[in-house]
Amino acid sequence: MKKKNVVIIFGGVSVEHEVSIVSANSILNNINIKKYRPIGIYMTKNGGFRYSEIIINNKKNKEFKPTNSVVSFEPGNKKCLVIDGSKKIIPEIFFPIIHGTGGEDGSIQGLIRTLGVPFVGCDILGSAITMNKVLTKELIASHKINTAKYIKVDKKLEKFELNKINKELGYPCFVKASNLGSSVGIFKVNTEEEAISKVKKALKYSKEVFIEESIINAKEIEVSILDTSKELIISIPGEINPSSEFYDYNAKYIDGKSELSIPSKSLKNDKKLINYIKRTSEEAFKILKCEGLVRVDFLYGSTLKNKSKKVYLSEINSIPGFTEISMYPKLLEYDGINYSSLIDKLIQFSLARFKKEHKLIKSIN
Helix, strand or coil, X not given: CCCEEEEEEEECCCCCHHHHHHHHHHHHHHCCCCCXXXXXXXXXXXXXXXXXXXXXXXXXXXXXXXXXXXXXECCCCCCCEEECCCEEECCCEEEECCCCCCCCCCHHHHHHHHHCCCECCXXXXXHHHHHCHHHHHHHHHHCCCCCCCEEEECCCCCHHHHHHHHHHHCCCEXXXXXXXXXXXXXXXXXXXXXXXXXXXXXXXXXXXXXEEECXXXXXXXXXXXXXXXXXXXXXXXXXXXXXXXXXXXXXXXXXXXXXXXXXXXXXCCCHHHHHHHHHHHHHHHHHCCCCCEEEEEEEEEECCCCCCCEEEEEEEECCCCCCCCCHHHHHHHHCCCCHHHHHHHHHHHHXXXXXXXXCCCCCCC
């Protein structure tokens, strides 16, 4: 059987650059090499593309090692992947694993689209929508899906906005950059002074910021969705027990002390609540034009204005963490889909999607 060239693009210009590298190496060590030939393309923090060799590290695992060989692209050419201006490769499918800016916002998907090659994951539209947390909240709220109250800010806080925080949200609340992932640009604030200061800081990460009501003693509930063309596989909800006050970047990736509970302990096998979360995840997936894979994040708890516990849809990640210990693959593994099989299913879905799209009429002549 001829192996397919799978081009794994990783790194990127976002604050999640290092996490992307770990995700790419996890894919490299779990992809079925009897069916696929992995090719690594590293995107530098400056946005350049470099070819990556595959080496064996000290732990006897494979890993990508970026070289100085420049990668360029030639749209309209079957051998559209060009290394150092001379060596040409036929990419049969791309697997973008750039988290955050430049990866989850539709940018890399747009580049691959111009090459006429299939790729894993959400398309341009679904990526762009889910990357913008404010737009996500507006769309899901318009379909009566529960989400925490918020106030949108695009410049320094005005007095009327501070009044709205006091009246509608209360303190503590959260200041959040709209277009970042991994809890970067997110700050818990307890006073007006802190809110003013953190909005200024968050605006350095994103041109749009929002202030969101706090979910008291929130439980972080997550669901994985895998699109197989025939069906949407929606995982059992899992739970994050963060090592920090909330699930920030340090708790996710640095200190290694956060715990994953699969299934979620807080839901206590409440079938009605579990079914609601899975049903809501599927509905949001469709509303936001997602495809292939996403992780849907919820918060479960009460608020200052509403004392009864509720489930609030927080955000959707179109390129979630893909390390071997990340929640996305772990949830699906619990449901019987191991990491290697997950990679295979994502590739097969993407190839089938491309084949279907390829039949669409593109000329009236």
